[in-house]
Structure formats: structure tokens, C-alpha cells
Amino acid sequence: MTFTGNLNVRGEIVSGPTRVDDVLYPDIEPYDSGMLLVGDGQRVYWEQSGNPDGKPVVFLHGGPGSGTSAWHRRFFDPERYRIVLLDQRGCGKSTPHVSDPDADLRHNTTWYLVADLELLRKNLGIDRWMVFGGSWGSALALAYAQAHSSSVSEIVLRGVFTLQRHELEWFYEGGAAALFPDKWEEFIAPIPVLERSRMIEAYHRRLTDPDPSVHVPAAVAWSRWEAETISLLPDEERVAEAVEPDHAVAFARIENHYFLNRGWFGDHQLIAGVASLRGIPAVIVQGRYDVCTPMMTAWELHRAWPEAEFVVVDDAGHAASEPGIARALRAATDRLAG
Numbered sequence: 014m015t016f017t018g019n020l021n022v023r024g025e026i027v028s029g030p031t032r033v034d035d036v037l038y039p040d041i042e043p044y045d046s047g048m049l050l051v052g053d054g055q056r057v058y059w060e061q062s063g064n065p066d067g068k069p070v071v072f073l074h075g076g077p078g079s080g081t082s083a084w085h086r087r088f089f090d091p092e093r094y095r096i097v098l099l100d101q102r103g104c105g106k107s108t109p110h111v112s113d114p115d116a117d118l119r120h121n122t123t124w125y126l127v128a129d130l131e132l133l134r135k136n137l138g139i140d141r142w143m144v145f146g147g148s149w150g151s152a153l154a155l156a157y158a159q160a161h162s163s164s165v166s167e168i169v170l171r172g173v174f175t176l177q178r179h180e181l182e183w184f185y186e187g188g189a190a191a192l193f194p195d196k197w198e199e200f201i202a203p204i205p206v207l208e209r210s211r212m213i214e215a216y217h218r219r220l221t222d223p224d225p226s227v228h229v230p231a232a233v234a235w236s237r238w239e240a241e242t243i244s245l246l247p248d249e250e251r252v253a254e255a256v257e258p259d260h261a262v263a264f265a266r267i268e269n270h271y272f273l274n275r276g277w278f279g280d281h282q283l284i285a286g287v288a289s290l291r292g293i294p295a296v297i298v299q300g301r302y303d304v305c306t307p308m309m310t311a312w313e314l315h316r317a318w319p320e321a322e323f324v325v326v327d328d329a330g331h332a333a334s335e336p337g338i339a340r341a342l343r344a345a346t347d348r349l350a351g
Contacts, residue, residue: 014168020116024152025050026183026185028149030336031092032333032336033194033334033336033339034040036063036160036336036339036343037084037087037338037339038086038087038088038089038090038091038342038343039087039091040083040084040086040087041062041063041087041091041176041277042062042063042178043060043061043062043086043098044061044062045060045065045304046058046059046061047059047060048107049099049129049132049133049136051102051123051125051128051129053104053119053120053125053241054109054120055096055101055102055107055108055120055121056107057101057102057107057129057133058100058105058106058107058228058267059097059098059099059100059133059137060097060099061088061095061096061097061137062086062091062096062098062100062336063086063089063091063092063094063096064091064092064093065095065096066092066097067091067092067093067096067141068093068094068095068143068166068351069094069095069097069137069139069141069166069322069343069348070094070095070096070098070142070143070145070349071097071098071099071130071133071134071142071143071144071145071146071240072085072086072088072093072096072146072260073130073145073146073147073150073151073153073154073157073341074100074105074146074147074149074150075146075147075148075149075172075266076101076104076148076149076264076267076268077101077126077149077151077153077267078101078102078103078104078263078264078266078267078268079104079106079149079163079264080100080101080105080106080263081098081099081100083239084334085098086098088145088232088333088342088346089340089346089350090346090347090350091127093350093351094346094350095139097133097137097139097142099129099130099133101122101126101129101153102121102125102126102129102344103116103118103121103267104261104264104267105110106269109149109241110236110259111256111261111262111263111266111267112259112260112262112266114223115276118267118270121267121270122271122274122277123153123156123237123271123276123278124198124277125152125153125345126157127153127156127157127160127161129233129281130153130161131157131158131160131161134143134164135205140164141164141165141166142164142165142166143164143166143167143168143169143343143349144157144158144169145167145168145169145249145346146169146170146171147170147171147303147333147342148171148172148173148174148212149174149238149268149271149272150171151170151172151173151174151175151306152169152174152175152176152189152276152278153284153320154168154170155168155170155175155283155287155290156276156278158289158305159283159286159287159290160274162289162290162293165290165293165296166294167293167295167296167349168292168293168294168295168296168321169295169296169298169345169346169349170291170295170296170297170298170314170340171297171298171299171333171342172297172298172299172300172303172305172306172311172331172336172338173297173306173310173311173314174277174305174306174310174331175276175281175282175283175284175310175314176271176272176275176276176277176283177275177280177281177310178280180306180307180310181213181272181275181330183307184228184304184305184306185212185213185272186213187210187212188217189242189305191306192198192304193241193242193304196237196238196241197238197240198243199237199238200212200233200234200235200236200237200238201235202221203230203231204216204219211238213269213272213273214273216231216235216265216269217269217273220232220235220262220265220266220269221266228262228266229261230256231264231265232258232261232265232266233256233258233261233278234260235264235265235268235269236255236260236261236264236265237252237256238254239255239305240254240255241251241325242304242305243303243304243330243331243332244329244330244331244332244334244335245300245328245329245330245335248332248334251332260280260340262264265337278291284313284314284317285312285317285319287314287317290303290321291318291320294349295320295321295322295323296321296324296345296348297318297321297323297324298310298338298342298345298351299311299312299315299316299324299325299326299340300324300325300326300329300331300332300335300337300338301325301326301327301328301329301334302329302330303329303330303331304315304330304331305330305331306331308325311323314337324341325343326338326340326341
């Protein structure tokens with residue numbers, strides 16, 4: 014099923030600007046939180062909010078490396094959902110934080126994160142849960158659901174990203190520069206001209222340099238590029254948060270590490286693997302003008318998985334904080350709450 018346009022919380026197509034605060038549920042606080050020991054010296058922060066007896070849902074943040082925020086709880090009706098948030102390895106409140114000079118990324122891969130999710134589900138005594146993920150979180154949601162389909166009740170995806178080579182080359186090797194040439198000049202500025210044919214690799218050398226005078230400016234430039242291009246309209250507050258040095262270093266190091274290794278996926282792996290998900294109710298939400306993860310990938314997933322509801326938001330880019338995207342995501346979780 015395919016929709017285009019904007020949706021209200023009843024799933025009706027509407028239009029017109031709305032503040033995201035008018036779309037989502039009110040702020041809530043966690044009723045439980047902790048640190049999950051997942052091995053390899055890693056501790057993963059998790060929290061629960063909403064109704065302890067409600068429908069379980071796990072929120073998978075993007076990046077990888079961005080961590081969760083309090084507003085991520087607000088996509089779900091707190092009276093009907095048991096809302097689980099976690100910070101993936103190395104970021105947010107999880108430790109060791111990758112901004113720490115002694116932290117390394119050997120035990121930070123997609124398949125470690127998939128195992129962490131399954132361990133958390135079991136530790137929380139959850140039989141099955143809805144998996145909700147956007148951007149990198151959509152890739153992790155697909156990877157987890159394909160590995161543990163019996164643990165998944167529903168899937169909600171936003172800004173679909175599968176780490177195929179052409180997706181990474183579009184955003185980090187010059188494609189998106191066609192739309193943001195001014196921002197692209199800032200992104201390539203830290204890289205010498207002779208290294209600019211392989212930007213992900215060039216940034217990797219700088220982000221892994223132990224000298225803060227090298228890796229901090231590189232991390233800020235990497236993080237700024239994404240923060241300035243992921244929404245239809247500029248968001249200065251988001252950019253300011255993205256370039257805060259500790260956040261930027263962890264975000265850029267983890268993200269670059271995953272992109273250099275293409276998520277440890279075979280090309281087309283996540284699209285080809287949807288056959289195992291056909292019995293799971295699912296919604297895919299995609300911004301029409303998403304420059305970070307262009308609609309070509311969401312459309313490819315839709316063609317491979319026509320059973321999943323496909324919602325195109327015509328006045329949005331990539332960010333979940335854009336009103337049209339937020340409206341469609343809340344509509345999806347309301348419909349799936351049961």
C-alpha cells in the first residue's frame with residue numbers, strides 16, 4: 014500500500030505546516046533505566062518509559078553514533094506503549110564513549126549491535142517487540158528483524174538506509190554536492206585535494222589520528238555536513254548540538270567506521286533479506302526530498318516488500334524532527350498500537 018502526502022494521527026492525508034511539538038506526545042520521564050553489560054568491556058545504556066504493561070517497542074537511533082534523546086520517547090502513546098530506548102555501543106550514555114582517547118571500535122559492528130538488542134530484549138523479559146528505526150536505525154532494524162524475526166511484532170522504518178556503495182558515494186563522495194555546493198566546500202576543506210577522490214577513507218585517517226588538533230576539527234566538519242543537509246529547512250539548534258566536540262568525535266568516528274566497512278553487509282543484503290519479514294506488519298516513511306538517504310533506497314525496499322505500507326512525505330527531507338515525518342511516524346505507531 015502506497016500513500017503520498019502528509020498524514021494526521023488518524024492516518025488521514027492532510028497538508029500545511031505544523032510544529033513538531035504539536036505533532037508528538039507530551040514529554041515523559043523514564044520509570045526504569047540501567048546499563049547492560051554486553052561483553053568486550055562495553056556497557057549499553059537503556060531506559061523504559063510509558064506503560065510498563067503496554068505494547069513493547071524499541072527505538073533504534075540513527076548515525077550510527079548519534080545516541081538517543083528525550084524527545085524520541087514522544088513518537089509513542091505513553092498509555093499504550095512500553096517504550097524502550099538504548100544508546101548503541103560507544104555513544105550517548107553507553108561506555109566507553111568513543112570520544113575517550115582509549116576507546117576503540119574493534120567490538121563495535123552491526124552484528125554486535127544486533128546481539129545487544131536480543132540480549133536486552135531477553136533481560137527485560139519481553140517476548141516480542143515493535144522495532145522502530147530511522148536512517149542508520151532503519152538498517153539496524155532490518156538486520157535485527159531478519160536475524161530474529163520471531164522476536165519482532167511490527168516494524169516502522171524512516172529514511173531507509175542500507176549502506177550500499179551507491180548510497181554512501183551519493184552523500185560522501187560528491188553526489189549530494191549538487192544540492193549543497195556551499196556546504197560541500199566546507200566538508201572537503203579539511204582534506205587535501207589529492208585525497209578527495211575517497212572522502213570516507215581520507216576522513217578515516219584523520220578521525221583515527223590520536224592528536225586532538227587533527228581528529229576534533231575533522232569530526233566537527235563531518236558532523237556539520239550531515240546536520241546541515243538532513244532537513245528541508247535549516248535547523249541551527251541541531252547543527253549546534255552536532256558540532257559539540259565530544260558528541261562530534263563519537264558520532265563521526267563511529268559513523269565513519271561503519272561506512273568504511275559498509276555496515277558489514279553484502280551489497281543488497283538487507284533488500285534481499287525482506288522475504289523473511291513478509292508476515293510482519295510494517296510501515297516505511299520516507300521524505301520526498303531526503304538528501305541524506307534519498308528515496309531511491311526506500312523505493313527499492315518498497316518494490317521488494319510491497320506488503321509493507323509505504324508513506325511518502327512530500328514536504329520533508331530526512332530528519333524525524335520535521336513535522337511531516339513526525340506526523341507520519343506518530344500515525345503509524347497509533348495504528349499499530351492495537
